[in-house]
Amino acid sequence: MSEIMTGIIGLTVLLLFFATGIELGFAMALVGFVGFGYLNGFPSAMSLLSRDVFEVITNYGYTVFPLFILMGQIGFNAGIATRLYNAANKFIGHIPGGLAMATVIGATGFKTICGSSAATSATFAGVAIPEMDRYGYDKKLSSGVVATVGTLGVIIPPSVTLIIFGIITEQSIGQLFLAGIIPGLIIALLFIGIIYGWVKINPAIARTSQKSTWKERIRSLPEVFWVLMVFLLVIGGIMRGFFTPTEAGAVGTFAVLLLASVKRDLTFKNYLKSVQEGLRTAIMILMLIAGSTILGHFIAITNIPQQTAEWIVSLPLNRYLILILIFLVYEVGGSFIDDLTFMILATPIFFPAVLKLGFNPIWFGITLGVVLMIGVVIPPVAICVFVVKNITKIPLGTIYKGVAPFLIALVFIWGLLFLIPQMALWLPSLFY
Amino acid sequence: MTRPFDILRFICKLLSYIAGTALTVMMFLTVADVFLRAGGYPFVGTYEIVSLLLAVVIGFGIPQVSLDKGHVFMEFLLERFSQRGRNIMNTFTRLLCILLFACIGYNLILVGASYQASGEVTATIKLPFYPVAYGVAFCCLIECFVFIYDIVIIWRGQYE
Amino acid sequence: SAATVTKLKAANYLPITHPMSLLTRWFCDEVKKRSNGRVEITYYDGGTLLNPVKMYDGVLTGIADLGFSHIQYTRGRFPVTEVFDLPLGFPSGWTATAVATDFFNKYKPSDWKDMHVLYLTTSGPIILQTTSKPVMNLSQLKGLKIRAVGQMSDIIKALGGVPVPLQMPDVYDSLRRGVIDGVVVDLSTLKYWKFAEVNKNVTADWQLGTGITFYFVMNKGKWEALPPDIQKIFSEVASEAREKQAVLWDKMDIEGKDLLVSQGGKMIYLSDTEAAAWVKAVEPIIGEYKKNMVAKGYKEAEIDGWMTYIKERIGYWHKEQKKRGIPSAF
Ligand code: NA
Ligand code: NA
Numbered sequence: 001m002s003e004i005m006t007g008i009i010g011l012t013v014l015l016l017f018f019a020t021g022i023e024l025g026f027a028m029a030l031v032g033f034v035g036f037g038y039l040n041g042f043p044s045a046m047s048l049l050s051r052d053v054f055e056v057i058t059n060y061g062y063t064v065f066p067l068f069i070l071m072g073q074i075g076f077n078a079g080i081a082t083r084l085y086n087a088a089n090k091f092i093g094h095i096p097g098g099l100a101m102a103t104v105i106g107a108t109g110f111k112t113i114c115g116s117s118a119a120t121s122a123t124f125a126g127v128a129i130p131e132m133d134r135y136g137y138d139k140k141l142s143s144g145v146v147a148t149v150g151t152l153g154v155i156i157p158p159s160v161t162l163i164i165f166g167i168i169t170e171q172s173i174g175q176l177f178l179a180g181i182i183p184g185l186i187i188a189l190l191f192i193g194i195i196y197g198w199v200k201i202n203p204a205i206a207r208t209s210q211k212s213t214w215k216e217r218i219r220s221l222p223e224v225f226w227v228l229m230v231f232l233l234v235i236g237g238i239m240r241g242f243f244t245p246t247e248a249g250a251v252g253t254f255a256v257l258l259l260a261s262v263k264r265d266l267t268f269k270n271y272l273k274s275v276q277e278g279l280r281t282a283i284m285i286l287m288l289i290a291g292s293t294i295l296g297h298f299i300a301i302t303n304i305p306q307q308t309a310e311w312i313v314s315l316p317l318n319r320y321l322i323l324i325l326i327f328l329v330y331e332v333g334g335s336f337i338d339d340l341t342f343m344i345l346a347t348p349i350f351f352p353a354v355l356k357l358g359f360n361p362i363w364f365g366i367t368l369g370v371v372l373m374i375g376v377v378i379p380p381v382a383i384c385v386f387v388v389k390n391i392t393k394i395p396l397g398t399i400y401k402g403v404a405p406f407l408i409a410l411v412f413i414w415g416l417l418f419l420i421p422q423m424a425l426w427l428p429s430l431f432y
Numbered sequence: 433m434t435r436p437f438d439i440l441r442f443i444c445k446l447l448s449y450i451a452g453t454a455l456t457v458m459m460f461l462t463v464a465d466v467f468l469r470a471g472g473y474p475f476v477g478t479y480e481i482v483s484l485l486l487a488v489v490i491g492f493g494i495p496q497v498s499l500d501k502g503h504v505f506m507e508f509l510l511e512r513f514s515q516r517g518r519n520i521m522n523t524f525t526r527l528l529c530i531l532l533f534a535c536i537g538y539n540l541i542l543v544g545a546s547y548q549a550s551g552e553v554t555a556t557i558k559l560p561f562y563p564v565a566y567g568v569a570f571c572c573l574i575e576c577f578v579f580i581y582d583i584v585i586i587w588r589g590q591y592e
Numbered sequence: 593s594a595a596t597v598t599k600l601k602a603a604n605y606l607p608i609t610h611p612m613s614l615l616t617r618w619f620c621d622e623v624k625k626r627s628n629g630r631v632e633i634t635y636y637d638g639g640t641l642l643n644p645v646k647m648y649d650g651v652l653t654g655i656a657d658l659g660f661s662h663i664q665y666t667r668g669r670f671p672v673t674e675v676f677d678l679p680l681g682f683p684s685g686w687t688a689t690a691v692a693t694d695f696f697n698k699y700k701p702s703d704w705k706d707m708h709v710l711y712l713t714t715s716g717p718i719i720l721q722t723t724s725k726p727v728m729n730l731s732q733l734k735g736l737k738i739r740a741v742g743q744m745s746d747i748i749k750a751l752g753g754v755p756v757p758l759q760m761p762d763v764y765d766s767l768r769r770g771v772i773d774g775v776v777v778d779l780s781t782l783k784y785w786k787f788a789e790v791n792k793n794v795t796a797d798w799q800l801g802t803g804i805t806f807y808f809v810m811n812k813g814k815w816e817a818l819p820p821d822i823q824k825i826f827s828e829v830a831s832e833a834r835e836k837q838a839v840l841w842d843k844m845d846i847e848g849k850d851l852l853v854s855q856g857g858k859m860i861y862l863s864d865t866e867a868a869a870w871v872k873a874v875e876p877i878i879g880e881y882k883k884n885m886v887a888k889g890y891k892e893a894e895i896d897g898w899m900t901y902i903k904e905r906i907g908y909w910h911k912e913q914k915k916r917g918i919p920s921a922f
Contacts, residue, residue, distance in 0.1 A: 021510035021518075022525035023503035030532050040601075040654070047653035050539030051646050054565060057490040060483045060759060066455050066490075067462075158765050166786060168607045168638065173764055174789050241770030243466045244762060250462030275452040279493040280502045286490050287503060297655075300640045301601065345640045348608030386504040396508070472735050472754060476745060479757045546649065551668040551888075555742035556757050558667065 003039060007302030010035040011336060014295070018380060025284075028291030028336075028381075029053075035298040048297055056290040060246065061160075065122070065285050067249030068114045070278035071256050072123035076130070077270040078260035080227050085131040087220040093209030096199035099135055100145050100206065101192045103128045107146070108188050109231075111153030113238060113252070115160055115245050117376050120150035121384040122281045125391040136207030139394050141198065144402020147388045149191065151373035151410075155366055156184035158245065161340060165365045168344065169351050172362075175428040179366045183413060183423050187370075190409045198405060226263075230255045284390055288383060296341045305333065309349040319357040320418070326350050327371045327414075334375035335382075343372060363417070366424040370414045377403055437584075440577050441499065447571060448496035454488040461485075477557035484554070484564050491568035498578045519586050526579045526586070533579070537572030540565050598631045598822070600814065603647065603656035605639040610784055611840055613637045616660050616808070619833045626825045631818075633658065648809070652706060657814045662715075662806040664742045671888060672701035673805055675898055676714050677743040678881055679874045681801035683910050684920040685716035685778075685841020688803040689834065690909040691902055699898065704807075708815035710830035713837045714803035715778045716845045716921065718744060721791040722774035723767050726858065728795070729866050730873065739763050739775040743877070747802065748776060750874045760785070767791060778804070779921055780844030783851045792857045794849070798922045799867040800874060801906075808833070845921035 001009075010031050017027040029049065037045030056062065075081050085099060092098035103124065111120040124146045132142035154161050157177035166173035199206045212220075234252045237243050243251055260266035299305065312325045329350075334342040347368075354364050376384050385399055417423055465478035497503060510518055544565030546552075553560050585591050602620050606613040620633035636642075642650040647661035648669065663670045664677065676695075682688035692714040696704075720727060720738070727733045734752040745755035756772050766772050767790040774791065775781075782788040808830065818826065849859065862870065882895050913920060 018506050019509035020521050020525050021505050021507055022528065023498075023505045025503060026529050026532055030528055033532070033535070044654035046535060046539045047542075047649070048655050050536050050543050051649065053536055054487070054540060054543060054568065055643070055646060057487045057568065058483045058561075058564070059486070060479060061762075063458065063462075063482055063486050066486075067459060070455065070459070160761065163761060163764055167761070167784075168609065170609050170784075172789060173786050238769065241766075242470055244758070244766055244769075244771050246762070247462050247466055250459045251466055253459050254463040272452065275455055276448070278455060279448065279451055279489065280497050280500070283490055283493045283497045284503055287494070297641060300636060301634075303634065344638055348638055351608075390502070390504050396506075469737065469754070469756070474737075474754055474756060476749075476755055476757065543649075551671070552666050553668040555664065555667045556745045556755070 003302045004304055004307060006035060006039055007299060007304045010298060010302070014336070015380060023287070024381065024386070025287035025289075025291035028288075028295040032291070032294035032296070032298040036294070036301065039298075039301055049294060052293045052297065053290050056286055056293055062282075062286060062289070064114050064116050064119050064246055064249050066278045066282035067253055068110075068116075068119045069122050069126070069281045070274055071249060071253040072127045073274035073277045074253065074256050074260060074266065074271065075227075076127045077274050078256070078263075078265035080256065080260065080265070081127045081131055082134075083223045084227060085128075085135070087217075087224045089135060089209055090212040090217045090220045093135070094211035095196070096203065096208050097141070097195035097206050098208070099132055099137065100141055100195045100199075103132070103142075103145050104149050104188060104191050104195070107149040108152050108156065109235070111150055112156060112158070113234060113245055113248050115153065115158065117150035117153065117373075118285050118383045118387055120153070121146055122285065122387045122391065124149070125388045126277060126281070129388075129392050129394075132206075135209070138205035139392075139398055140402040141195070141205050142402070143388050143392060143394045143399045144404070144406060145191075145195070147385045147399055147403050148377055148406040148410075150384050151376045152184060152188055152191075154373045154376075155180035155187075155369035157181065159369070161343065161369060161372060162365060164340065164344065165347065165368070168347050169361055169365070171365060174431075175362050176365050178428040178431060179362050179424040180369065182427055183366055183370065183417060186416075186423070187409065187413050190413065191406055194405050194409055226259055230259055281387065281391060285383070285387065288381070288386070292336070292381065293341065295336065296345065299333075299336070300345060305329075305346050306349055309346065309353070313350075313353040319359075322357060323354070323359060326354070327368070330368065330371050331375055331378070334372055335378060335380060340372075343368070360421060360425060362428060363421045363424050367414065367417045370410060370417065374407065374410050374414070377407060437581055440574070440581055443574055444495040444499050444578065447492040447574065451489045451491075451493035451496075454485045454492070458482050458485045458489065477559070480554040480557055480559055484559060484561075487564045487568055491564075491571045494571055495574045495578050498575060499581075519591075522586050522591060523583050526582045530576050530579045533572045533575045537569045537576070540569035540572065544569065596630060598818065600631065600633045600657040601636060601641065602633050602658035602660075603636045603640075603642040603650065604660040605637075605642065605644040605647065606660075607638045611844060612660075612806075612837065615833055615836055615840065618836075619808075619829055622829045622832075623825060626829065627822055631822060631825075648707070648807075651809055651811050654811055654814075656811075658710070658808070658810045660806065660808045662804050664804055667742050670701070670703035671885065672699070672890075672898075673703050673712070674743070675881065675895075675902070676803060676805040678878050679747060679800040679802045679871070680878075680899070680902055681799060681871075681906060682714065682717055682803045683798055683801060683906070683922055684913060685714065685803065685845065686838045686913050686918050686920065687906060687909040688714035688716065688801075689838040689841065690912070691905040692805055693834065694905050695898070695902060698901065704809070706812060708810040708812050710808040710810055710826065711834040711837075712805055712807050713834055713841075714805045716780075716841045717778070717798040717801045717803060718776050719779055720774060720776050720795040720797055721782065721787060722793045722795070723770070723791055724793075725773055726793040726795075726860055727774075728860055728862075730869055736773040737771070739766070739772045744776050744802065746877050746880070747800070747874050750877060751870065752873075763787075764790065778841075778845060779848035779852075780841075782848035782857075784844070784848075788848070788851045788855050788857060791852070793860060794852055794857065795860045795862070796922060797862060797867070797870055799862065799871055806837075839918060842918065842920045846919060849921050 014031045088102040162176040544562040547562040604616045644661040647659040651659040740748045740755040741757045748755040
């Protein structure tokens with residue numbers, strides 16, 4: 001059986017496997033393991049299996065998962081999240097969907113710090129959804145927001161994705177960072193607009209509060225003053241270079257822990273509970289990543305990415321159509337294995353063709369970023385959606401009803417980037 | 433059969449407490465390093481200790497998460513099966529998972545042995561990798577027992 | 593006939609655009625060409641099959657059949673070859689590669705007994721790059737936070753700096769934000785890791801001359817299964833690839849240096865007395881290595897013999913490089 005055929009059968013089996021109710025991460029590991037063994041011999045597949053797992057669980061960068069989720073859980077169990085949402089409600093609760101908008105802004109800022117879409121969704125799933133629940137927000141809306149908002153940071157700097165893209169393709173990372181800002185902010189604004197429009201059309205999905213007086217608003221501030229100070233401290237610490245975004249997880253957790261202890265909001269029992277929750281979610285995410293790493297290595301040796309790329313590039317089509325096909329490959333590939341992994345796999349193959357077709361490399365990087373954002377939330381492997389489902393036990397169908405409008409926004413921006421490349425290229429053109 | 437499973441549950445809990453402790457240590461160590469570095473005296477080993485601690489956090493926590501059904505899976509198709517069909521399907525997937533973790537665990541022992549034999553250590557403060565590899569291998573073994581436990585309770589009608 | 597085509601997999605962790613990744617690709621294509629298609633090597637770059645840490649074990653266990661990485665990713669695994677991690681004064685990658693080849697052929701380090709080594713190549717000297725604070729002498733280095741891993745972190749400490757180990761992909765942003773003040777790497781990173789965008793000062797402390805030793809290895813079983821005429825082709829192409837790599841080190845260093853200067857960065861050269869002070873400051877590192885090796889059962893005289901041989905070869909090849917007119921950054 002040819003390598004490509006093996007790959008196609010492997011992926012088909014994987015999809016069937018998903019339906020058996022097996023843990024997705026384990027299914028990916030199994031299919032990757034058996035497929036790799038079939039093509040390259042089982043002794044090497046055994047070695048691959050254990051080393052990929054060991055590698056994922058000793059990867060320093062992945063410490064962001066347990067640490068940021070722990071920070072969120074401590075904040076939640078100490079009642080800090082409740083106070084934040086109470087205060088936010090005083091200020092913008094009277095705007096339709098106001099609390100969901102606040103969540104978008106908060107999560108975008110959070111993603112900028114922690115750099116991981118899945119960690120952002122995980123943290124906010126545990127914190128923001130229960131709070132929006134309390135204020136009578138429909139689960140569709142609250143879970144949809146949380147599942148998609150984590151993706152924003154892919155193109156808002158600092159973004160690991162853009163750094164790696166820059167190194168693979170020899171593009172200036174500084175230019176890529178600048179290019180991502182405007183599309184990133186437009187997407188954030190569009191998300192806010194969608195929330196407003198959705199609640200306006202269907203007021204039942206989010207209870208709108210009475211407008212508070214300025215006196216009430218100001219009275220709510222002391223409650224959240226210290227929390228805001230902690231966030232400013234963390235963001236400031238990163239900006240000023242006191243610590244890396246990865247370390248910020250530990251610093252933020254420590255600060256929140258300190259704050260909660262001083263104010264006697266956190267019992268030891270609640271701390272343990274927070275730790276268990278941090279562990280649970282981090283393990284769940286890392287098992288998906290480990291599985292998709294093993295699967296990715298199997299896909300790599302099937303040569304499917306290379307063959308598909310060569311075929312597409314050779315098609316006698318309009319250059320825009322070829323580019324759209326290229327993006328579709330990223331979408332499908334990134335749906336099975338980790339988006340970043342797939343980008344590293346596919347970009348070297350496609351990038352020369354993209355240049356030959358005459359597209360601007362910086363623009364391509366940002367547009368690709370939007371494609372990857374879409375990939376994180378669409379099936380079959382939609383890590384951000386899984387995270388939300390797993391933490392909140394909200395059914396997938398409900399979450400997708402909530403994700404849909406935001407997904408449409410992402411596709412819309414993607415199209416807009418095609419029509420107006422200046423959206424990405426204008427800002428860097430001022431500096432370079 | 434209850435007694436061995438009490439022991440299993442106890443071991444999973446214990447391992448997950450070790451993982452939780454590792455997470456706490458990871459946080460304090462990183463914070464201490466950030467402060468010391470700001471003062472010009474960083475603790476150079478932090479990065480490597482934290483990486484190895486992550487293996488403890490994740491590896492040692494896996495069995496408890498499996499026991500709690502905390503991993504991501506899809507139930508939409510399974511829900512349409514009869515109880516008996518579900519039991520067969522779940523048993524089948526549990527068996528595959530036993531196979532998977534037995535392979536991972538067995539090979540991690542080999543990986544640990546090769547680290548031990550070659551003397552490979554972390555780059556800067558030269559911590560050995562092999563104890564962590566052995567530790568995670570042990571957790572894979574426990575994970576296999578969790579799946580066996582699953583199979584037993586599936587056929588006792590206590591699963592889910 | 594088609595039945596006798598040997599199919600192999602080669603892995604490299606460097607991205608496709610990196611000249612050293614292109615060189616591995618050249619190797620694969622060239623072997624196919626010269627064997628008239630009897631050997632086909634599928635090439636996986638950018639870490640898509642094996643990352644640098646897993647490379648050696650991956651080739652050992654057959655995940656890939658050939659692999660390219662360097663020894664600092666797996667500290668302790670190649671104790672004899674790690675002598676090249678010491679500040680021995682390699683002035684250029686061309687010289688260092690020639691010395692490493694001689695050393696390997698003369699001493700046949702037991703580090704590599706399980707593997708067929710196609711070639712070793714040692715990089716140009718590891719150089720100090722800083723963002724905004726120029727380092728002209730040791731006192732200016734004092735307290736600066738410098739990204740360094742492994743042996744280099746001991747060297748930075750000995751020089752009075754504060755070593756900060758970070759993963760390579762995190763370095764760019766950490767420099768940009770000032771988490772670290774600089775990094776010690778070879779000059780080519782100014783271009784190929786984009787460091788010229790953030791580092792504005794380069795202190796040419798090549799007199800320390802620590803290189804990074806890369807290996808291109810092949811699974812022993814797969815090597816032994818090749819017929820002798822094919823083995824001969826592999827060895828010939830490997831030897832040519834090593835020579836190309838040797839020249840490439842200096843070329844990439846020069847490219848990095850030129851890029852830095854063209855973007856307004858500054859090259860800082862140490863005076864002879866200053867350089868001597870730097871070399872003296874790192875002397876204990878060499879003593880430390882000897883002590884560790886003696887503890888592992890090597891004889892002190894043996895280790896001294898390696899060092900003497902390396903120093904002698906550096907002198908020889910450095911002169912040879914000048915004589916042959918091979919351009920070098922320093
Ligand atoms: Na980001
Ligand atoms: Na997806």
